Amino acid sequence: MKKIHEFTHYSFFTEMSELAVKNGSFDLSLGLPDFEIDERLKAFLKESADLDTHHYEPLAGNPLLINNIINFNAKRKNSISVKANEVTIVPCATFALYTALKSILNQDDEVIVIHPSYYTYAPAVVMNGGKPVYYDLEVDFTINWDLFKQCISDKTKAIIINSPQNPTGKIWKQEDWNQLYELIKNRHIYLISEEIYDTYCYDGTEHYSSFIHPELKNRTFCIFSFGKMFHTSGWKVSYMIASEELTALFRCHQQYISYSANAPAQYALAKYLEIFDPGVNQKTMQRKRDIFNELLKDTPLQIEQPAEGSVFQVVNFRNVSKSMTDIEFSKWLTIDKKVACLPLSAFYNSRQNSDYIRFSFAKKDELIIQALEHLRKNL
DSSP states (O other): OOOGGGOOTHHHHHHHHHHHHHTTOEEOSSOOOOSOOOHHHHHHHHHHHTSSOOSOOOSSOOHHHHHHHHHHHHTSSSOOOOOGGGEEEESOHHHHHHHHHHHHOOTTOEEEEEESOOTTHHHHHHHTTOEEEEEEOOTTSOOOHHHHHTTOOTTEEEEEEESSOTTTOOOOOHHHHHHHHHHHTTSOOEEEEEOTTTTOBOTTOOOOOTTTSTTTGGGEEEEEEHHHHHTOGGGOOEEEEOOHHHHHHHHHHHHHHOSOOOHHHHHHHHHHHTTOOHHHHHHHHHHHHHHHHHHHTTSSOBOSSOOSBSSEEEEEOTTTOSSSOHHHHHHHHHHTSSEEOEEGGGGOSSOSOOSEEEEEOOSOHHHHHHHHHHHHHHO
16 A cells, blocks of 8 residues: 655645745745735634633534524525535544545545645545545546546545646536536445635636535535635634535544534634625635736746636746756746746646646735736746
């Protein structure tokens, strides 16, 4: 079995950010926002500190937060109908992914991981006794369903999906879920659907959750993140929705790993959900994407597909260098050209090079503008 220490791509994430600090570079490498959270959210957290919110919440989570999550999901344009016993508050999306896998995997079960993907997926599979099976997206980051079908075997226990996707910005549409269902409808395969950038869908596209699909919802662990929604990753509160049966299975393991999440933050998030307008979030981040993409046109770097969602833009760098690997180029851009990014190969276990780098536009407008102006002058 592949040892966990073989998965070393996480080091690129910390290394590139450290290189940016060391070299005084404009840091567009990580998806950590550098702007303030909503003052109203801060006020609710201060209010929470004066209440009796300093002890464990129930295993499922704060009842007010659960109720407001149900209301929030019902109001989406692609409405998600959820019951109270289908919602679980968790410390973070990574915890939910790990615990969902623990809930369903037996030794040597296979889990399909779609590449490029976030670096925690494959290690979480291995740590729970499973075997990752990698499917690489096409050159345009779409799925070739005939090739994807070849990854499915009698040992396949789960498929991990991320939409909107980090790093490609691709969004799964209803027809994608339909295609997937046709492949697995006669098999006992679960889905772990990480939908943490759900409020960041652009150009009129609406988030379509796996939990909406009538045939897939009963086999889906669907993961969301308040840290991504509200730029509060340090608060450590996310949530998962799943059928009553899968929720009960999940909580059997949850109680032994992390019984509950940050209690004062749960109250603050519950209150904020009552006034939160996701449209404001979406418009703000789309504007940042558009600023980034428009300014990048004045450089040799090339955007082949604008991000449909998430807070990341994939960029082709081969007009600048035909010979450097994406890792070499990322380090050169960070150190010599003073703008930090990530190599796309950091999101693969199956390849060591690509033609692409990833930037985050979840930054202050002035940082985006300064970084791109610097590239215009120096590339």
